[in-house]
Amino acid sequence: MGLAQGGSRDETACRPQRVLVVDERELVQAGLRAVLAGESWVGACLGASSADMAWELARRHHPQLLLLSMSVQGCSGLELCRQFKQRMPHIKVMLMSGEGRVSTSLATSNGAVGFLPTDMPAAGIVSIVRRVAEGGKVFPRNPDPPENARLSKRELDVLKHLVSGLSNPEMAELLSLSRHTVKQHTSTVYRKLGVRNRAQAASRAQELGLVG
Incomplete structure (x- = not known):
């Protein structure tokens, strides 16, 4: 998979970060948390299945990185991304989906710094998320629509x-x-x-x- 990326990256270390995974699908949420929780640079990996729960956990635990589904119980992931960047600008927000891609311009205009295709192998998911945690921006190149x-x-x-x-x-x-x-x-x-x-x-x- 070709990747368009930018931003700086520290090759030697990434300080432990709190990660919040927001996805209404329990299996996807649990799978991502399991994949990331074992990484040394992940201090804690939390999960939310709704926008309200995401806000509550974000206010309580102050995550540095947010993995946000493109749709959460009927709410647009892009709209939630924009709201998080307005209210909690210190959080790095990655949009994610198992189907299709979001255009880089649309994602960045709403405050996202990366996009995660959840249908990738675990090693690829860890690599992309870590790049963003280290300060980079990572967006898979948009394929043609099916x-x-x-x-x-x-x-x-x-x-x-x-x-x-x-x-x-x-x-x-x-x-x-x-x-x-x-x-x-x-x-x-x-x-x-x-x-x-x-x-x-x-x-x-x-x-x-x-x-x-």
């Missing part, structure tokens, strides 16, 4: 308006389409992206770089 996620121009229009928060009637009026046609396009977009609702569609679209 074939079945490629949308028509009209479907992309619907997706962008959907992500911006427009209702189906509002989209129908704006695009000069019937409500039934908009509903059909929306259903097709969900199917192609493999999602079930607007929040998941927004998260998936951002991962694939389909919306800015």
